[in-house]
Amino acid sequence: xxxxxxxxxxxxxxxxxxxxxxxxxxxxxxxxxxxxxxxxxxxxxxxxxxxxxxxxxxxxxxxxxxxxxxxxxxxxxxxxxxxxxxxxxxxxxxxxxxxxxxxxxxxxxxxxxxxxxxxxxxxxxxxxxxxxxxxxxxxxxxxxxxxxxxxxxxxxxxxxxxxxxxxxxxxxxxxxxxxxxxxxxxxxxxxxxxxxxxxxxxxxxxxxxxxxxxxxxxxxxxxxxxxxxxxxxxxxxxxxxxxxxxxxxxxxxxxxxxxxxxxxxxxxxxxxxxxxxxxxxxxxxxxxxxxxxxxxxxxxxxxxxxxx
Numbered sequence: 001x002x003x004x005x006x007x008x009x010x011x012x013x014x015x016x017x018x019x020x021x022x023x024x025x026x027x028x029x030x031x032x033x034x035x036x037x038x039x040x041x042x043x044x045x046x047x048x049x050x051x052x053x054x055x056x057x058x059x060x061x062x063x064x065x066x067x068x069x070x071x072x073x074x075x076x077x078x079x080x081x082x083x084x085x086x087x088x089x090x091x092x093x094x095x096x097x098x099x100x101x102x103x104x105x106x107x108x109x110x111x112x113x114x115x116x117x118x119x120x121x122x123x124x125x126x127x128x129x130x131x132x133x134x135x136x137x138x139x140x141x142x143x144x145x146x147x148x149x150x151x152x153x154x155x156x157x158x159x160x161x162x163x164x165x166x167x168x169x170x171x172x173x174x175x176x177x178x179x180x181x182x183x184x185x186x187x188x189x190x191x192x193x194x195x196x197x198x199x200x201x202x203x204x205x206x207x208x209x210x211x212x213x214x215x216x217x218x219x220x221x222x223x224x225x226x227x228x229x230x231x232x233x234x235x236x237x238x239x240x241x242x243x244x245x246x247x248x249x250x251x252x253x254x255x256x257x258x259x260x261x262x263x264x265x266x267x268x269x270x271x272x273x274x275x276x277x278x279x280x281x282x283x284x285x286x287x288x289x290x291x292x293x294x295x296x297x298x299x300x301x302x303x304x305x306x307x308x
Contacts, residue, residue: 008051009051013046041127043182047202050214051209056307071181071203073184077189078093080197083123083182085197113191122135124145153176155176156174207240234288239291243294263301288307
């Protein structure tokens with residue numbers, strides 16, 4: 001039996017499973033009542049990096065979910081679907097003459113216009129709520145779904161492949177949380193005057209983790225308790241772009257007691273002009289103890305998320 005854990009497991013989600021299915025599979029490997037969650041939904045047809053948080057690591061979910069994501073997307077031009085991906089029904093097609101006008105330079109130029117902050121309309125088949133109901137439930141029922149645009153950011157968009165014969169583009173994306181790649185495929189096609197949909201999607205990175213860090217679900221299911229533990233990342237591996245303070249044993253005890261911690265001059269100096277929303281508090285062994293909002297120089301830190 002695998003003991004109680006407070007860790008993060010990076011799973012390479014297979015096609016055909018929901019993110020909830022992956023969480024349920026991991027949960028079955030753990031003691032009853034262990035809290036398990038994920039940090040960013042992937043559609044069933046999508047694959048790739050899905051961080052699964054276990055035990056007290058679930059307290060990090062809100063921050064990990066809000067982190068940047070990276071994708072490898074396959075966009076097929078010539079047909080649009082009601083869901084925005086290959087799983088949906090075709091609602092529009094392009095004539096051969098229109099498709100012949102599409103070439104790599106035009107595509108690259110149009111793609112570049114989507115870099116930066118954008119107001120993006122989510123797909124009708126999404127988990128967004130309309131009057132308390134999921135948009136995809138309304139769409140499947142045949143209702144008209146009118147979702148407001150959401151501000152998202154594409155930090156980088158690259159055209160890494162173009163097949164002129166099949167009119168299929170391969171894109172790499174580095175985007176903010178909440179970004180819909182299906183919406184990009186739809187909007188890119190509209191800007192080019194050619195209907196398009198998302199034919200395949202792989203999440204290649206989430207926060208500091210990449211596909212190279214991810215483990216297959218088969219590996220997770222078949223691992224011995226000792227091997228399962230080695231597959232997992234410690235909580236200290238998360239949120240690595242945030243500043244960290246190493247506390248002495250006395251300071252750790254104050255944090256665990258829910259009290260504000262007075263900092264040494266050296267510790268205070270590391271927090272000058274900190275842009276992050278939280279500071280990671282580590283013990284002398286490097287384990288993550290808590291998260292705390294930054295405080296003005298000369299003041300103490302009070303942890304608002306304790307992880308022990």
